[in-house]
Amino acid sequence: MQTVGRFAPSPSGRLHLGNLLCSLLAWLSARQKNGRVVLRIEDLDTARCPVRYGEQAAEDLRWLGLVWDEGPGIGGPHHPYEQSRRTALYEQALRALREQGLVYPCFCTRAELHAASAPHREDGSVVYAGTCRNLTGAQAAERAGQRPPAMRLKVPEEVWSFTDGHMGAFSMNLAQECGDFLLRRSDGMFAYQLAVVVDDAAMGVTEVVRGSDLLSSTPPQLYLYHLLGQQPPAFYHGPLLLDSQGRRLSKRNADVGLEVLREQYSPAEILGKLAYLAGFNPSAEPRTAEALLADFDWGRVPKTDLRLPEGLF
Ligand code: GLU
Numbered sequence: 001m002q003t004v005g006r007f008a009p010s011p012s013g014r015l016h017l018g019n020l021l022c023s024l025l026a027w028l029s030a031r032q033k034n035g036r037v038v039l040r041i042e043d044l045d046t047a048r049c050p051v052r053y054g055e056q057a058a059e060d061l062r063w064l065g066l067v068w069d070e071g072p073g074i075g076g077p078h079h080p081y082e083q084s085r086r087t088a089l090y091e092q093a094l095r096a097l098r099e100q101g102l103v104y105p106c107f108c109t110r111a112e113l114h115a116a117s118a119p120h121r122e123d124g125s126v127v128y129a130g131t132c133r134n135l136t137g138a139q140a141a142e143r144a145g146q147r148p149p150a151m152r153l154k155v156p157e158e159v160w161s162f163t164d165g166h167m168g169a170f171s172m173n174l175a176q177e178c179g180d181f182l183l184r185r186s187d188g189m190f191a192y193q194l195a196v197v198v199d200d201a202a203m204g205v206t207e208v209v210r211g212s213d214l215l216s217s218t219p220p221q222l223y224l225y226h227l228l229g230q231q232p233p234a235f236y237h238g239p240l241l242l243d244s245q246g247r248r249l250s251k252r253n254a255d256v257g258l259e260v261l262r263e264q265y266s267p268a269e270i271l272g273k274l275a276y277l278a279g280f281n282p283s284a285e286p287r288t289a290e291a292l293l294a295d296f297d298w299g300r301v302p303k304t305d306l307r308l309p310e311g312l313f
Pocket residue numbers: 008009010042196209210211214
């Protein structure tokens with residue numbers, strides 16, 4: 001079976017080096033297996049990800065030479081390639097889960113969700129306490145008259161495990177560590193977890209490469225693959241890129257955004273430095289994406305987060 005990899009940026013601003021590292025790893029990992037690459041724009045949150053940011057992200061990736069076989073600007077059998085235009089597919093999946101009796105409406109407000117007693121995950125998000133899980137039909141109907149509900153998936157008290165292609169074995173007790181998770185928000189926006197699984201399955205993706213911040217999203221996603229009767233892809237979670245103070249890169253770090261980098265460096269200069277930092281370029285010398293294929297090896301990529309040294313960029 002041919003490998004199909006993908007990049008799936010959420011363009012809420014200009015791409016930065018962290019997004020590029022992830023896209024570079026995804027591209028190299030798939031291409032080294034003679035695989036195809038899909039570009040999908042994860043713009044579910046249309047207020048934060050306006051169309052022009054998605055177009056700019058595609059243009060920046062093209063400029064870098066991380067060419068894709070299917071996606072914006074090229075088309076392909078699984079179009080559209082913007083999540084904001086794929087809601088009919090998410091509706092269909094939500095319906096399939098509802099028919100299994102696994103979806104319930106949740107009326108909790110943000111304040112209720114963050115009540116002091118709620119168990120918090122490492123990233124500060126809350127494990128849902130299950131408050132609305134056992135509402136009767138009458139109770140739910142009454143509350144629906146007051147505010148539109150979010151939709152949640154009931155998760156079982158089960159441990160789900162998988163072997164990550166880079167990070168190794170990972171397990172999670174779904175009920176205790178993840179909790180009943182959102183499928184759709186109360187404002188109608190579909191949740192990342194549902195959309196990413198529906199799209200990767202629909203697009204025939206066989207390997208998902210992304211940052212290690214999403215490692216703990218994988219067991220609930222595997223559970224969704226199972227419920228939707230789909231074959232899950234292989235997963236590779238790569239290291240995150242941190243700034244020189246050890247903080248995750250974000251829009252705050254304008255100096256590592258492509259707007260600035262494109263003024264200063266060629267694509268090969270950027271990729272060569274990134275690959276050096278990620279362990280598969282012997283020096284920070286310029287290398288094109290094609291040239292890096294010869295040296296790329298997941299075994300050389302660190303498992304711990306990478307701190308950008310002062311002066312590399
Ligand atoms: N759109 C997500 C992000 O940019 C990535 C989702 C994924 O790779 O599963 O963080």
